[in-house]
Amino acid sequence: MLINEALKAERKKKGLTQQAFSEGICSEGNYSKIESGKQRITANDLFLLLSKNYINYSDFIQKIQTDYCFGKNNNSSEEQLKLQVANAFYSRDVDKLKQLDFQIQNGSFKADLKRESNVLVHIVQKNVSKISPKVKQEYFINLFTVNNWFNDVDKVRLFSNTMNIFDDEELNLLISKFLRQSILFVNGNVYELEIASGTLVNYLYLCYSRRIDENN
Structure with missing residues (x-):
């Protein structure tokens, strides 16, 4: 079963309209396109x-x-793996x-997926200090060189959940760019505003936690 088909089945099972099912996550029009298979859904929107809808x-x-099984093609494999990684990360299933x-590190997958998976494993295990300098540098460059993070809100979500791997100087550079992009690209979209504000809250909390640690 494809993602859009599974979403439709779940919505029908709950007896909800498309508007009720997607309210607060995306517009009814966008969700209609997702459910009909005309538009892809981001991993973040899917899990939201x-x-x-419980x-x-x-x-x-x-x-x-079954329809995203490994071996059909690499794109399907990567989409499936991203979903499984996100599920394991958010449920803290180490x-x-x-x-x-x-599986990712030993497969022929994109460098981005390998790098992000490696970072998430270390975060869940609470040993971010063991992330290799090379992986950390590549991850920083990958984030810093994005022209518009809001073209891929999964990347914003990822940054929000992984910012603690960066030192203060790196984090300040990233958050400055994030703020500039928020001003330029978030045009009143409620969902994007929520993502942006949540990221800033995480940043402020991290800064506060680091100052507390320094004083103890």
């Missing part, structure tokens, strides 16, 4: 929809696994995340 992440992924990371 599942969470909002749909079990693991059960949902099981439903779509063993599952390590298993997926092993």
Whole structure:
């Protein structure tokens, strides 16, 4: 079952309209395109929809696994892996995340996916100091060189959840660019405003935590 088909099935099972099912996540028009297969859904929006409508992440992924199975083509494999990695990360399933990371690191996947998976594993294991300088530098460059993070809100979400791997100087450079892009590209879209504000809250909390640690 494809993602759009699985979403439609879940919505129908709950007896909800497209508007009620997607309210607060995306517009009814955009969701209609997603459900009809005319528009792709980001991993972040997908998990927000599942969470909002009380749909079990693991059960949902099981439903779509056949059509996104590894070996059909690399794009399908990567989409499936991204979903599984996100599920394991947000549920803090260390063993599952390590298993997926092993599969990613030993497969012929894009460098971005390998790097992000490696970073997330270290964050969940609470040993970010063990992230290799090379991976950290590549990850920083990958984020810093993005022209518009809001073309891919998954990347914003990822930054929000991984900013603690950067030192103060690196983080200040990234957050400055993020603020400039927020001003330029967030044009009243409620969802994007929520993502931007959530990222800034995480940044302020991290700064506060670091100052507290310095004083102790």
